[in-house]
Amino acid sequence: MDVSEGTVEIEVPEARDGAAAGRGETVFYNPEQELNRDVTVATLRAYRERIGADSDGRGDESGGGSENGGGSNDRGGSDSGDRSPTYLDATAASGVRGVRAAASGWAATLCDRDPDAAALCRTNLVRNDLDGAVVTRDANALMAAERFDAVDLDPFGTPIPFADAAVRSARRLLCVTATDTAPLCGAHRASGIRKYGCVPVTTEFHPEMGLRVLLSALCRTAARYDRAARPLLSHVTRHYVRVYLELGGGASEANAVIDELGYVHWCQRCLFRAHEFGLIAHPSDACPNCGETLATAGPIYLGATRDRAFVERVRGAVSDDMGTAKRARKLLGTIANELDRPTHYDQHKLAKRWGRSASAMDDFLARLREAGYEASRTHYGGTTLKTTADVAAIEAATARE
Numbered sequence: 001m002d003v004s005e006g007t008v009e010i011e012v013p014e015a016r017d018g019a020a021a022g023r024g025e026t027v028f029y030n031p032e033q034e035l036n037r038d039v040t041v042a043t044l045r046a047y048r049e050r051i052g053a054d055s056d057g058r059g060d061e062s063g064g065g066s067e068n069g070g071g072s073n074d075r076g077g078s079d080s081g082d083r084s085p086t087y088l089d090a091t092a093a094s095g096v097r098g099v100r101a102a103a104s105g106w107a108a109t110l111c112d113r114d115p116d117a118a119a120l121c122r123t124n125l126v127r128n129d130l131d132g133a134v135v136t137r138d139a140n141a142l143m144a145a146e147r148f149d150a151v152d153l154d155p156f157g158t159p160i161p162f163a164d165a166a167v168r169s170a171r172r173l174l175c176v177t178a179t180d181t182a183p184l185c186g187a188h189r190a191s192g193i194r195k196y197g198c199v200p201v202t203t204e205f206h207p208e209m210g211l212r213v214l215l216s217a218l219c220r221t222a223a224r225y226d227r228a229a230r231p232l233l234s235h236v237t238r239h240y241v242r243v244y245l246e247l248g249g250g251a252s253e254a255n256a257v258i259d260e261l262g263y264v265h266w267c268q269r270c271l272f273r274a275h276e277f278g279l280i281a282h283p284s285d286a287c288p289n290c291g292e293t294l295a296t297a298g299p300i301y302l303g304a305t306r307d308r309a310f311v312e313r314v315r316g317a318v319s320d321d322m323g324t325a326k327r328a329r330k331l332l333g334t335i336a337n338e339l340d341r342p343t344h345y346d347q348h349k350l351a352k353r354w355g356r357s358a359s360a361m362d363d364f365l366a367r368l369r370e371a372g373y374e375a376s377r378t379h380y381g382g383t384t385l386k387t388t389a390d391v392a393a394i395e396a397a398t399a400r401e
């Protein structure tokens with residue numbers, strides 16, 4: 001079956017009855033992830049511009065030393081003169097992501113341990129008249145041996161089995177998808193604790209919990225190798241979390257990222273929450289708003305989950321040939337305008353707690369601003385918001401006479 005995405009046309013396995021194309025024993029292709037891939041291509045375009053000045057051999061400030069030996073194993077290394085930046089699609093399946101990266105001017109390597117997937121990657125590069133390397137290998141073995149400017153992890157479920165090798169292999173940019181939202185958000189608590197080294201709590205802001213748990217784990221993984229991982233862009237949809245982290249710096253930069261970790265204390269009765277930075281939690285005995293016992297989650301990442309200026313550039317790099325261009329622009333516009341602070345509220349869930357009917361979102365946000373608080377929509381859902389007001393202040397500011 002042929003599929004068009006962006007400027008490329010690729011072959012994917014036929015869809016079978018009742019299953020999305022490519023699931024099961026055949027090579028994987030999920031049409032529902034087109035938004036994820038469109039945003040990836042826009043990010044790669046924007047990131048290429050960001051590093052343009054020093055991707056041609058004049059420097060590699062974010063390289064973080066020569067952990068992997070550099071030299072001959074360093075595909076397109078920093079001393080290679082004029083070159084395209086290198087991109088590894090570490091778990092490539094049909095290769096759709098890597099083929100699209102190659103079409104955007106990246107020197108792409110497509111890796112999959114499944115020989116059928118690797119063969120399809122080759123077919124899809126040739127079909128689009130694009131250069132690119134195809135490797136049939138365990139991604140961890142490849143990443144231990146070679147470095148790339150950007151490494152993309154888009155595996156089944158959790159990316160954690162690939163995280164250590166990826167933070168050492170990626171010179172600058174680490175792109176990660178996680179589809180195991182139940183462990184990340186606290187629904188499968190023990191699994192979340194095992195995989196991510198965080199205690200998650202199931203809250204009404206569960207997509208942001210999942211994102212901050214994933215960022216915490218990736219930042220701590222990078223810090224183990226004296227590397228600082230800073231989120232450039234993050235988004236959560238119903239089925240996955242996707243993050244783009246810029247890697248750089250040394251031990252002191254990595255320490256600064258660790259300083260962004262901390263805890264959220266949350267009240268399930270009134271939805272009060274407070275956050276505290278640091279690796280030692282000091283939860284209050286009871287909710288200051290209603291007296292209920294608080295639940296504590298962490299250590300999660302409490303810093304900004306995106307770089308606003310970069311997200312604007314990614315938005316500008318979305319092109320009309322993308323199948324999800326409209327959705328991608330809307331998503332990126334909302335993310336750019338989100339307040340940085342953790343965590344978001346859902347107006348409908350607050351209204352239910354207060355026994356009120358819900359208001360129009362613009363009206364609700366305007367009331368908060370009129371009362372002197374900052375307030376924004378968030379990309380986590382149509383009725384979600386961030387504000388500098390706490391839950392009691394939100395209730396007071398938005399009460400109708």
Ligand SMILES: C[S@@+](CC[C@H](N)C(=O)[O-])C[C@H]1O[C@@H](n2cnc3c(N)ncnc32)[C@H](O)[C@@H]1O
Nearest residue numbers: 028091092093097112113114138139154155156
């Ligand atoms: C979710 S699919 C990738 C989807 C693809 N990135 C896309 O955008 O359509 C995951 C792929 O990872 C491959 N994979 C799983 N474990 C791997 C490993 N250890 N090394 C390399 N590839 C692996 C699987 O064979 C499968 O093709």
Ligand SMILES: [Zn+2]
Nearest residue numbers: 267270287290
């Ligand atoms: Zn409370």
